[in-house]
Amino acid sequence: QVQLVESGGGLVQAGGSLRLSCAASGTIFSIDPMGWYRQAPTNQRELVATITSDGSTNYASSVKGRFTISRDNAKNTVYLQMNSLKPEDTAVYYCNAAVRTFSYYRNPRNYWGQGTQVTVSS
Numbered sequence: 001q002v003q004l005v006e007s008g009g010g011l012v013q014a015g016g017s018l019r020l021s022c023a024a025s026g027t028i029f030s031i032d033p034m035g036w037y038r039q040a041p042t043n044q045r046e047l048v049a050t051i052t053s054d055g056s057t058n059y060a061s062s063v064k065g066r067f068t069i070s071r072d073n074a075k076n077t078v079y080l081q082m083n084s085l086k087p088e089d090t091a092v093y094y095c096n097a098a099v100r101t102f103s104y105y106r107n108p109r110n111y112w113g114q115g116t117q118v119t120v121s122s
Contacts (some may be wrong), residue, residue: 009116022095
């Protein structure tokens with residue numbers, strides 16, 4: 001099976017920074033794309049940022065210029081550097097990966113991490 005393990009969440013003051021990590025494990029052919037979503041209390045889960053294996057990125061307008069997504073293909077790991085954090089960034093952040101294996105390589109399957117809490121105080 002494929003598993004995603006997240007780390008790096010925590011409590012930070014407004015204007016501070018956090019770095020999230022997510023490592024995928026299992027027999028994996030490719031992950032395209034890989035990214036981060038978040039869900040605040042009472043809200044729907046929303047896209048934060050995604051990145052493809054060749055480095056193309058996509059960001060939500062609310063985080064452009066503040067967050068940076070990156071990945072290490074050799075380690076099947078994605079990172080989210082979050083700077084200039086705001087209280088409205090408070091949410092549970094979920095890693096997401098569209099995974100192809102040698103058993104299902106034609107179409108990807110979607111996997112989610114367990115979520116990591118990010119809390120930004122004012």
